[in-house]
Amino acid sequence: xxxxxxxxxxxxxxxxxxxxxxxxxxxxxxxxxxxxxxxxxxxxxxxxxxxxxxxxxxxxxxxxxxxxxxxxxxxxxxxxxxxxxxxxxxxxxxxxxxxxxxxxxxxxxxxxxxxxxxxxxxx
Numbered sequence: 001x002x003x004x005x006x007x008x009x010x011x012x013x014x015x016x017x018x019x020x021x022x023x024x025x026x027x028x029x030x031x032x033x034x035x036x037x038x039x040x041x042x043x044x045x046x047x048x049x050x051x052x053x054x055x056x057x058x059x060x061x062x063x064x065x066x067x068x069x070x071x072x073x074x075x076x077x078x079x080x081x082x083x084x085x086x087x088x089x090x091x092x093x094x095x096x097x098x099x100x101x102x103x104x105x106x107x108x109x110x111x112x113x114x115x116x117x118x119x120x121x122x123x
Contacts, residue, residue, distance in 0.1 A: 002026045002098045002112035009094060009117030012086055016121075020081040022096030022114055030054075030074040033099035035110065036081045038092035038119075048094070049081060050104035059104055064090075086121045093118050 008020040020036070035050035049070040050059045058070055069082040079096060098112040099105055 002032075004096050004098060004112055004114035006094065006096050006114040006117040009119045011120045011122065014086060014088055014121055014123050016086050017082070017084045018086065018119060020083070020094055020096075020117060020119075022079045022081075024077045024079070024098060027098075029077040031102065033101060033104040033109075034070075034072060034079040035097045035099065035104060036070060036079075037095045037097060038090075039095070039116075040089075040092040043092075045095070047107070050099070051079065052104060053102040057103055083119070086119075088121045088123045091119060091121045 003025045004022055006022045012018055030053055033052050036048040037045050038048050039045040047061055051070045051072055055072050067085045072079040093116040095116045096114045097110045099109040100111045101109050
């Protein structure tokens with residue numbers, strides 16, 4: 001079973017940047033894809049970005065393309081989400097998730113979640 005711990009959330013003004021980190025343990029990190037999701041108050045959890053085991057494939061929701069960058073360091077068992085040009089609508093709890101497959105396979109492939117880290121973007 002994979003254990004995931006996120007960090008890096010906080011309060012930032014619109015236009016600012018944050019970098020989220022997620023450290024994984026319990027399974028060979030380089031064997032599976034990782035994803036970031038978010039849940040805003042009163043809304044459903046939504047996909048933000050995902051990355052394949054090697055980092056060669058990356059996927060983003062449309063609204064964050066060009067502003068967010070997902071990356072991973074397999075030597076550190078860590079996946080990152082660099083968030084630039086933040087907007088108030090990016091305010092949410094951000095979760096990392098592990099896919100049981102080497103490439104992102106959609107919500108059905110996810111088998112582990114972190115506890116979440118809160119990102120608040122003020123206008």
